[in-house]
Amino acid sequence: MSIEIKEITNKKGLREFVKFQWKLYSGVDQFVPPMMEFEMSTFNKDKNPAFRHSQARFWMAYDGDKPVGRIAGIIHGEESKESKHIRFGWIDFIDDPEVSKALIGSVEKWGKENGLVKIHGPLGFTDLDFEGTLVDGFGQLATQATMYNYAYYKDHFEKMGFEKAADWTESRIKVPLGDKELEKDLERKANLVSSRYGMHIKEFKSGKEILKYAPQVFEMLNSTYSHLYGFHKLDEEQVKYFIDQYFGFVQKDFILMVVDDNDDVVGFAITFPSLSRAFKKARGRMFPFGFLHVLKAFYKNDTLDFFLIAAKEEYQKKGFNALLWKRLYWACNKHKIKQIFSGQMLEDNTSVNNLWTKYDSAMDEEIRRRCFQKAIGGDAA
Structure with missing residues (x-):
């Protein structure tokens, strides 16, 4: 497999960015697709006021013409100055370490270019956006405010040197x-x-x-x-x-x-x-x-x-x-x-x-999502 990373810079590309998640989890009952209209508003610099103080870039990974992954990088104005972190979010990928590593690497490279020293996520522009990688509770239906992901995500992050920054649970x-x-x-x-x-x-x-x-x-x-x-x-x-x-x-x-x-x-x-x-x-x-x-x-x-x-x-x-x-x-x-x-x-x-x-409790398993962090560099650099 030869992976190519392409930056998404137009509306058509952002629609493909959103649709990738739908295709990746097609047939997965626990996955709840976010509404295209809401997602496109979030990514629109003219509509989302978060862009007044934050920057964002979007990338997709391709194997030939086939999309195999996506990621957003976010430089939050306040956070980047206070703690020199860069965020990644809206990340999805097939079960291939080459894909996840290339996606994370794109965000890390951008962070280094801006003098940032740590990467953490998944996070959005604000606390009201999607955040956290599902690490427990894969048999539970997601809500309209939470993301679903496959169990292999956690292993990919840990193999790239990420550690736990914070966990969210649900009752x-x-x-x-x-x-x-x-x-x-x-x-x-x-x-x-x-x-x-x-x-x-x-x-x-x-x-x-x-x-x-x-x-x-x-x-x-x-x-x-x-x-x-x-x-x-x-x-x-x-x-x-x-x-x-x-x-x-x-x-x-x-x-x-x-x-x-x-x-x-x-x-x-x-x-x-x-x-x-x-x-x-x-x-x-x-x-x-x-x-x-x-x-x-x-x-x-x-x-x-x-x-x-x-x-x-x-x-x-x-x-x-x-x-x-x-x-x-x-x-x-x-x-x-x-x-x-x-x-x-x-x-x-x-x-x-x-x-x-x-x-x-109305469920028989714990639901837990995790924000990962690491210093920029290491295996994914």
Whole structure:
């Protein structure tokens, strides 16, 4: 096999870049294809405000005319100055070390040219992009916010000298619908917290009303996530970009916001009905008919995906969780939600991980994704 690396510089090439993943995992039930429209927006310098402070390059590997791998390299403006890291992301490849080595080598070469000393990933432009290589849980269906990959990826990275930088885990729980004792217990704890600390669940009359609180959500995200691996604060334009992307189609019952007596947000959880099966049926395209599968799943579903969750530090130990679970349990009973998927959580983020420990698991294997890192050079140089 003779591998050739080509840089992708136009829209047609980026479409092939996205489609490669679809072909690589064709027939894999656990794989959820990302929507072409969303991916192309992420890679578009005119649409994604991340390009204002970050640079990105895209490469594909070919064996003759056949694509056999892809990778994105990202120089995050703030991160490259602070820690001299370069990121790689959106990486996929066939099970051939020559391919993975050539792809990583392209990013490393670019990093060296810019005076950077470490490479880490998979990561995106922000913490809201796809991140992490699946290292456990290959039998579990991915969510719309997580990537699937084959088990051999981990071996390829380790043979190239990469080591663990951080791990994310997922929890998936069964919802004990109709449990009156649980309902009473959650009600009692929530009422106690409300009376003692002056916070309560915000009731929304419509999805549009939620938009008024979206800037507060991202302001809190910036402050409470600042210590997490790979997170960098979102600027005003990025916040608007994500509000337009995600808050335009929310269900008010699944947006959980805790406010104080001044109506200021002190904690929140953003959840969505699972769109994994809908995305598979749509085959990665919202149009012309994919949106019909998405709409159906949005309003008729038995699974809920957590997208974001945070609380102000001073409220994290004051029973915020009690209010959250009371409201969430009400929503699950109303909409007949049988299971909840947590989304990715850093393994050492105990305040979030502890939310899930008291409920029965809905899976029989651990789901774990890993960010790898290494000094630029070595075997892959």
